[in-house]
Amino acid sequence: MLHTGRESGAGHESHSAAVESGPDRATAIAHPNIALVKYWGKRDESLMLPVTDSLSMTVDIFPTVTTVSIDPQLRADTVIFGEEPAPEHIRARVTRFLDLIRELAGASGHAVVHTRNSVPTGAGLASSASGFAALALAAATAYGLRPDPTTLSRLARRGSGSACRSVHGGFALWHAGAGWGSDGDHSSYAEQLYTPEFDPAMVITVVDNRAKRISSRDAMHRTLSTSPLYLAWANTCAADIAGIRAALGCADLDTIGRIAEHNALGMHATMLAARPPIRYLSPKSVAVLDRILHLREQGLCVYATVDAGPNVVALCHDSDAVAVAAALGAAGEHIRTFIARPGPGAALVAGGGA
Numbered sequence: 275m276l277h278t279g280r281e282s283g284a285g286h287e288s289h290s291a292a293v294e295s296g297p298d299r300a301t302a303i304a305h306p307n308i309a310l311v312k313y314w315g316k317r318d319e320s321l322m323l324p325v326t327d328s329l330s331m332t333v334d335i336f337p338t339v340t341t342v343s344i345d346p347q348l349r350a351d352t353v354i355f356g357e358e359p360a361p362e363h364i365r366a367r368v369t370r371f372l373d374l375i376r377e378l379a380g381a382s383g384h385a386v387v388h389t390r391n392s393v394p395t396g397a398g399l400a401s402s403a404s405g406f407a408a409l410a411l412a413a414a415t416a417y418g419l420r421p422d423p424t425t426l427s428r429l430a431r432r433g434s435g436s437a438c439r440s441v442h443g444g445f446a447l448w449h450a451g452a453g454w455g456s457d458g459d460h461s462s463y464a465e466q467l468y469t470p471e472f473d474p475a476m477v478i479t480v481v482d483n484r485a486k487r488i489s490s491r492d493a494m495h496r497t498l499s500t501s502p503l504y505l506a507w508a509n510t511c512a513a514d515i516a517g518i519r520a521a522l523g524c525a526d527l528d529t530i531g532r533i534a535e536h537n538a539l540g541m542h543a544t545m546l547a548a549r550p551p552i553r554y555l556s557p558k559s560v561a562v563l564d565r566i567l568h569l570r571e572q573g574l575c576v577y578a579t580v581d582a583g584p585n586v587v588a589l590c591h592d593s594d595a596v597a598v599a600a601a602l603g604a605a606g607e608h609i610r611t612f613i614a615r616p617g618p619g620a621a622l623v624a625g626g627g628a
């Protein structure tokens with residue numbers, strides 16, 4: 275059973291599809307993660323090695339379910355998104371990723387990849403993170419690899435950097451790692467962070483669900499190569515991670531939120547200073563950011579973070595989430611809100627299918 279995002283004020287939608295499973299076929303589910311200290315910039319674009327460490331929360335909504343079925347008769351991989359064949363650039367990206375898995379497994383057969391996303395694709399809501407975490411687990415299993423979570427995290431990273439954090443449930447820290455080549459590859463993975471009992475929630479606002487005009491990959495590249503602010507921001511990330519780790523240890527949501535907000539806005543500042551500039555924030559994003567500030571002035575513990583898109587995410591206590599969602603939904607026309615809590619890591623779905 276797969277639950278789509280819980281839209282605040284609306285009930286759960288759900289759907290399921292049972293398919294057979296066999297030795298060359300596997301289905302996996304994974305959820306998006308929202309970074310509190312962002313990953314922005316690669317030191318190696320082909321191995322997906324980041325410049326800085328990052329830290330995120332995996333959420334319990336908007337899962338991706340992916341089935342990989344090996345078919346030796348196929349002459350190329352087939353990729354299906356929902357009911358439709360995926361666009362060629364996505365098929366090519368999936369094939370490059372499957373080539374990596376096939377090389378590790380010493381296998382050669384092509385596969386049918388069937389994937390269902392319940393998050394608006396390309397809207398800055400981390401669909402690539404849940405997508406590549408689910409694909410890494412389903413493909414590795416179908417091709418006979420049995421990766422432990424650290425190895426799976428390294429593999430998912432090669433598909434989309436932030437996917438390495440969706441391998442884990444709850445909070446995860448992605449170590450940038452050190453060095454280049456195989457040293458860099460080996461040392462760059464996400465680890466799960468264990469926290470005391472506490473009640474964080476995220477209110478995800480969708481102000482615009484169209485695919486973004488510039489991909490995070492291109493935007494990162496341009497920021498790193500042209501923004502005079504990039505290094506100043508990157509140099510703050512280690513202290514931000516240390517601060518959030520300490521605050522997670524004592525469930526101090528105010529400190530977590532304050533650091534997450536300045537880290538995210540700092541990342542957007544690096545992009546605004548790129549040449550030509552990259553601006554993901556829209557007037558509606560700014561209206562939501564203003565609302566968050568207003569709620570805070572009224573005494574609520576609520577802070578903002580924003581990925582590479584216009585959709586602002588508010589971090590708050592679970593007990594305040596419904597009120598926060600109502601206030602943010604009223605910040606402008608056609609703003610949808612979804613409430614998320616810490617979610618599970620990537621998992622195989624027994625006998626299930628996308």
Ligand code: PMV
Nearest residue numbers: 309312313434435436581582
């Ligand atoms: O993994 P990518 O290429 O989708 O990059 C994600 C980058 C951000 O979402 C903006 C930040 C992050 O750490 O998730």
